[in-house]
Amino acid sequence: MRTNLYLSKRLDSIWENRFFDVPRKNKIDIRFGRAANYRFGSIRYCYNDRSVRITINGRFQDEKYPDDIIDHTISHELCHYAHGFPTPGPRLSRYPHRGGIIDKEMTKRGLGHLITFYKSWVKAYIKSI
Ligand SMILES: [Zn+2]
Incomplete structure (x- = not known):
């Protein structure tokens, strides 16, 4: 089973390699x-400590799901972060x-390869549930 530490490592690696220009202004x-x-993932702002919480579908703890679906989900949420969601303040788009x-x-x-992966994977996934 994958752990939360696995998620932190994937997040750090994706951030370093693909989002290095995005300042990490909050504790993530x-x-x-x-x-x-x-629902594969979500990102929200916690007002009490100004941290940002990314939540990944617990289903994906199971290693039968490929790493790419987790990378896709994390990257998707980081795009929201890059666009100013969910932090208060200026946003690129409502x-x-x-x-x-x-x-x-x-x-x-x-990260186009993850989109290609996702489009074919999600079809098979939906049929399987
Ligand atoms: Zn989204």
């Missing part, structure tokens, strides 16, 4: 949440997914 906490079918901006951001950052 990443962990597995409860198992869900359709509508975080409009116009495919997450996929555009991922492609710009050299």
